[in-house]
Amino acid sequence: MLAKWPTGGEVDLDEAVRYHKAMPAGKNLALLVQKARAAGETLIYPRGGVALLEDQGRLMLGLATEGTADFVPSTTDSYTRNESYERAEYGIEKTKSTGKSALNGFPIVNYGVGKCRGLVEALKVPAMVLPGTPMVPLIAEIGFAAGYTGLLGGGISDTIRFTKELTPAQGIRNYQYVDRLVAYYAEQGVPIHREQTGFLTGTLIPPGIAIAIGILDCLLAASQGVRHYSIGLGQNLNIVQDVAALRVLPEVCREYLHRFGYDDFFLGIGSHQWMGAFPRDAAEAMGIIGMGAAIAVLGNATHVCTKTSHEALGVPTLEANVAGLRTTRKVIGLMRRYRLPEGPEVSAEMAVIGREVRSVVDSVLAMGDGDPGKGAIRGLEAGILDIPWSPNVFVANKVMPARDYSGAIRYYDAGNLPLPQDIKDYHRRKLEERADREGRKVDITMALDDVSEIAKLLTAE
Amino acid sequence: MLAKWPTGGEVDLDEAVRYHKAMPAGKNLALLVQKARAAGETLIYPRGGVALLEDQGRLMLGLATEGTADFVPSTTDSYTRNESYERAEYGIEKTKSTGKSALNGFPIVNYGVGKCRGLVEALKVPAMVLPGTPMVPLIAEIGFAAGYTGLLGGGISDTIRFTKELTPAQGIRNYQYVDRLVAYYAEQGVPIHREQTGFLTGTLIPPGIAIAIGILDCLLAASQGVRHYSIGLGQNLNIVQDVAALRVLPEVCREYLHRFGYDDFFLGIGSHQWMGAFPRDAAEAMGIIGMGAAIAVLGNATHVCTKTSHEALGVPTLEANVAGLRTTRKVIGLMRRYRLPEGPEVSAEMAVIGREVRSVVDSVLAMGDGDPGKGAIRGLEAGILDIPWSPNVFVANKVMPARDYSGAIRYYDAGNLPLPQDIKDYHRRKLEERADREGRKVDITMALDDVSEIAKLLTAE
Amino acid sequence: MKTVVTGVVGLDAHIVGNKILQKAMEDIGLKVVGLGALTPAEQFIKVAVETNADAIVISSLYGHAEMDCQGFRDKCLEAGLKDIRLYIGGMLTVGDCDFGEVERRFKALGFDRVYPPTVKIQDFLNELKADLGVD
Amino acid sequence: MKTVVTGVVGLDAHIVGNKILQKAMEDIGLKVVGLGALTPAEQFIKVAVETNADAIVISSLYGHAEMDCQGFRDKCLEAGLKDIRLYIGGMLTVGDCDFGEVERRFKALGFDRVYPPTVKIQDFLNELKADLGVD
Ligand code: B12
Ligand code: B12
Secondary structure: OHHHOHHHHHOOHHHHHHHHHHOOHHHOHHHHHHHHHHHOOOEEEEOOOOOOHHHHHHHHHHHHHOOOOOOEEEEOOHHHHOOOHHHHHHHHHHHHHHOOOOOOOOOHHHHHHHHHHHHHHOOOOOEEEEOOOOOOHHHHHHHHHOOOOEEEOOHHHHHHHHOOOOOHHHHHHHHHHHHHHHHHHHHOOOOOEEEEEOOOOOOOOOHHHHHHHHHHHHHHHHHOOOOEEEEEEEOOOOHHHHHHHHHHHHHHHHHHHHHOOOOOOEEEEEEEOOOOOOOOOHHHHHHHHHHHHHHHHHOOOOEEEEOOOOOOOOOOOHHHHHHHHHHHHHHHHHHOOOOOOOOHHHHHHHHHHHHHHHHHHHHHHHHOOOOHHHHHHHHHHHOOOOOOOOOOOOOOOOOEEEEOOOOOEEEEEOOOOOOOHHHHHHHHHHHHHHHHHHOOOOOHHHHHHHHHHOOOOOOOO | OHHHOHHHHHOOHHHHHHHHHHOOHHHOHHHHHHHHHHHOOOEEEEOOOOOOHHHHHHHHHHHHHOOOOOOEEEEOOHHHHOOOHHHHHHHHHHHHHHOOOOOOOOOHHHHHHHHHHHHHHOOOOOEEEEOOOOOOHHHHHHHHHOOOOEEEOOHHHHHHHHOOOOOHHHHHHHHHHHHHHHHHHHHOOOOOEEEEEOOOOOOOOOHHHHHHHHHHHHHHHHHOOOOEEEEEEEOOOOHHHHHHHHHHHHHHHHHHHHHOOOOOOEEEEEEEOOOOOOOOOHHHHHHHHHHHHHHHHHOOOOEEEEOOOOOOOOOOOHHHHHHHHHHHHHHHHHHOOOOOOOOHHHHHHHHHHHHHHHHHHHHHHHHOOOOHHHHHHHHHHHOOOOOOOOOOOOOOOOOEEEEOOOOOEEEEEOOOOOOOHHHHHHHHHHHHHHHHHHOOOOOHHHHHHHHHHOOOOOOOO | OOEEEEEEEOOOOOOHHHHHHHHHHHHOOOEEEEOOOOEOHHHHHHHHHHHOOOEEEEEEOOOOHHHHOOOHHHHHHHOOOOOOEEEEEEOOOOOOOOHHHHHHHHHHOOOOEEEOOOOOHHHHHHHHHHHHOOO | OOEEEEEEEOOOOOOHHHHHHHHHHHHOOOEEEEOOOOEOHHHHHHHHHHHOOOEEEEEEOOOOHHHHOOOHHHHHHHOOOOOOEEEEEEOOOOOOOOHHHHHHHHHHOOOOEEEOOOOOHHHHHHHHHHHHOOO
16 A cells, blocks of 8 residues: 555654654644534634645645634645546646646645655644545555544545546445554554545535435444544535534434444534535625534534635635635634524424435445445445435436425435435425426426526626 | 705705606615515615715615615715715815715715716615714705615614714704605605614614614604604624514514504514624624624514625725625525524523513603603613713713623613613623633623624734 | 537546536537546547547546646547547636636647636537537 | 823714723823713814813724814914824724825824724823823
8 A cells, every 4th residue: 555656655653653642632633623522612624735845834824823724634636536646746846837736736645754744743733634535545644644633534425426437345445444544543542533525526415315424434434443533514505404414413323333332432523614516706605604604503513614715716725715714713703602493493304314314324234234334335336325416437326406495405316215205205395395486397407507506696797 | 954055955845756756666665675574585785985976876886786785875974974064075075186085975965966866866776875863854855855765864873873962852853854754755655764773883782772772763753654664773693682682673663663553564674784893804704794694584684784894994895895795695595584493592582682672662651751752862861761882972871781601792781771670680690600601700891892802803913 | 410529537526517518418419428527538539539529528627627638639630530629618727717828728739619617508509519510 | 190181083973992992091090081972173172271181192983084183283282282292093094094104194184193993002001101201
């Protein structure tokens, strides 16, 4: 694994453990997240990665100081995500020669342990690796050795949202490697924060699907010895449904953790500000960001991943990223830990989501003879595990979501998901109610229009 | 009245009524507000006024088109507010010669009916006068004659929040003039939207006080024949309390309207985004604005008055004003008419506010032998009607608010307000709870610090 | 019936826009061969040869399009695709760039038409139809 | 004991900041005569004469300060206030302006010190004490 690129040779696990132990406790993300959860605080962090080391340093530092981020990211570029380290190297060179970032993220592998330690050491807050790929073992080895104390990704989720021809089996194996590594660090007394990418393709993911996959990824990590894990859901910008999802998630996940005997387990809840297409107008984007901050607090998320007003324009500048963070933190402050009261609407939505999640997870586990990994692989093949807009050829890709009149995500097409019939009918009824009110039919254009609805400008461009 | 400045001579009431009748119905603010209330929509409008006519035209048009405002303002400048039309004229000249606006608003009187009609005619949406003064009759005559179909202000509220030596009696008389004028237009078939300025000095106004004064102003207007009226509350940025206030307001106001026999009465609810000191950072300001949009929808306001990221910097540019509007509208759209469910917290807060309002209004009415005007004048004198931070020498100015731990506004000092003892105790307990949690005492510094709390930057400047 | 090969070039997983585009092209009666996300530049050319395609329509969102499409027209010519029309659209650079500059660079790589992400699909379809001589 | 006259000049109703300032000046042992909001420029001078004040401390938030304070120092001199120290602070122009420019303009009107709204009260108090020779 470490031989895939020369910098892999720099990793010395025992030395890395000692290095972590010498780091200030305030820079350990796992400890920070646990403290925040206990105190009912909502942490904030952004995405962020650029081609050059010095720029990445400035970015991370600026996000922490000006941006007031509680922890800071290193998002990798798409070549690194696909183990094309030569092309990443070319991207670095091209950036140096043109002065314009030619990479959409930070090529962490090319820089390697030594240089990345410099980035982490310059900070007062923890740093987290955002690999965004199931080709993750080398990234994880280097990242952890460099002092990063968190990593975002999941074996099932990242395979089906990012890759085309990788088998889910391979993706799961790759993350098992990472999770074993995390467990090893933990055994040595170095807790590491693992977060899963339940936001998936970011495009109108029904919460039932997101949570089901989150739980399966979580069980897979637990089986490798991980005991500190967060599941990260994308916001769909419907208060009732988003809050219901954030509440169902820990309830149901704990049920399964318990069933598998993992009772001593820290479970965090990540909330990702709208991951779908953004409007190009900065003011409108800021509205989405402010709303996202409020939803995270209302739903008692542990941490929220922020977006920027540049989302629809391209990789954001430091300034735009700082603005997204500050808007988010201001709103979180104004919310003063206020949680949405549990009225009948939220309860009803929680019941629906909970039953969906249990149906899917139970079917998957049954298919895998009780093994979440086998179950996920077979489930994806059978389409009883499925997501919309997957680029992966091993995903059925039959599920198609659309919004109902209240903005909640419903199944226009539930594909082969093993949902109870009354729940399928409920979703259908909700879409028909919308169609009636809008004087249109429930058809595929409704689903397709909804993909761009949030991005649509208030005034024509 | 019309003789105070030459342009007053341009007003011809019968001609003005004919002029209004020839205007498209879509440009009548009263009709627009009624339609929105019936449909559960939340309208948006900004403040805005500049020295020169052409600039004001550009501003109003830009706010409506780029800003997507449902109706647009003409906020007057401080000289016009004080009938210093010569100084306003000097400000106009100075602006022309220096190219920089020397006035903090639009000198509507100096321009007069003819020129202002040009402004209104260029629009597709209604226009509203924001006089911001109890020296209002001439402004109202000219504004209505020019085709404006709304006016923001109240006899009690504007006297006590804006003036120093004007007696409340005179301020009330001035607004009675305006309200009679509005009633006259209405009798002729031209409905005009009246909104009251319950946000007062904008600085931590306890909702009980705001609503009590709103109701008294409303009863005064009703007694002059007005039958279409909104009360406008400032947001204190505490979801529970702000929503509770927006809900108590129509309930209690209708009680009193009914008691006085005004049952056929349209009552709208205005919500004003945070009126106190803003942070200088644009991103933080946008958070306040986004949160304000959400609060207005959660509390079922009819319309919300927007702020800008320039609030702490000075009179905003058109661009900043447009951004505040677009952020607000985006969030309103995302809220999809979602109202906060009525949990025990909101109900409890509603009960407290409701009792406060009834205590104050009943005492005032008793003092005035049933007459709200007389009662208000005597009540202010006795301090049973009182507001914080009033510049007016006829206001007791003993009330001093502070926030509790949840951010709700409590009375640090309730002055002579006739509040039930258990309610005073409740407020006190809430402040003590905060002091305990923060390890400090309940003293005046708490109240004074709170004035600038929202403005405090996340990072030191 | 004219044939179009489409997909998302390079290591780019952003499939949503391209799928919508694909459906729009099918709806106007074109034969569309969809290669999906994460399609190497060479793959477009190979399939275009196999299907005797009239046009290649490439999406790229993730910002690496220029590196992924180095010498694209030359490779087409090498493969014997003499008259093929080349289209590319999406977010073609990392970060926001002046579109005139972007267009110039991709035309230099041999693309006939270059589109920003804000293009109206209908406008693209009209130009595509005109170029391919269908109505 | 040194005497300071303070208030908000012109037709400006913004009383909050000035009240806080007044309290801060009292807390350091100055005798403060507070004129409140909406105080004409002439009134400051009149009261300063009556109280034999050492300084006038003016607030203005609403943007019209320059028009309100035309010839302020001259009027002080006319009234016989020879050594009085003049301070002004707040948001002194309509809209955001370069503070250097603002300072220059108000110094030209005769103010000894000019402050932006972001000034730390403690910094102002230190300068005031130094100027008035109190500790
Ligand atoms: C609250 C407020 C109001 C309240 C005032 C209540 C009251 N009784 O005081 C109400 C709602 C009534 C109001 C009305 C108006 N306001 Co107003 N208001 C504000 C607001 C939001 C906060 C002001 C405040 O209280 N700040 C808190 C205190 C603690 O801070 P401060 O006032 O800045 O004072 C501190 C410093 O400035 C400094 N300081 C002040 N004076 C001095 C003097 C010296 C010597 C020193 C060293 C320091 C110093 O120290 C103080 C204490 O820390 C500001 C915008 C903002 N800042 O966010 C607008 C603002 C000041 N208002 C403005 C305007 C234009 C108006 C109106 C004309 C109309 C309107 N916007 O609708 C009317 C004017 C009425 C009139 N005739 O004056 C403008 C001024 C424009 C400009 N200068 O370019 C502002 C900037 C808003 C804006 N962006 O348009 N307002
Ligand atoms: C959804 C999304 C994702 C999803 C993708 C899901 C999927 N399976 O497709 C997920 C979450 C997985 C994702 C991952 C990443 N993303 Co992404 N993503 C987005 C997002 C938010 C929306 C894209 C979208 O679906 N739009 C909706 C569709 C309908 O519109 P569209 O794609 O623009 O397509 C339309 C037009 O562009 C045009 N068009 C497209 N192609 C063509 C071709 C022709 C010929 C024509 C005429 C027109 C045309 O027509 C289409 C239909 O209307 C954008 C930002 C945004 N726009 O708001 C970022 C964005 C594209 N992503 C970005 C990046 C960097 C990434 C990541 C590298 C990492 C990250 N940000 O964390 C990974 C990359 C993974 C990989 N290997 O590719 C960047 C690209 C940076 C740049 N170009 O400067 C963006 C801009 C975000 C940002 N501001 O940083 N992303």
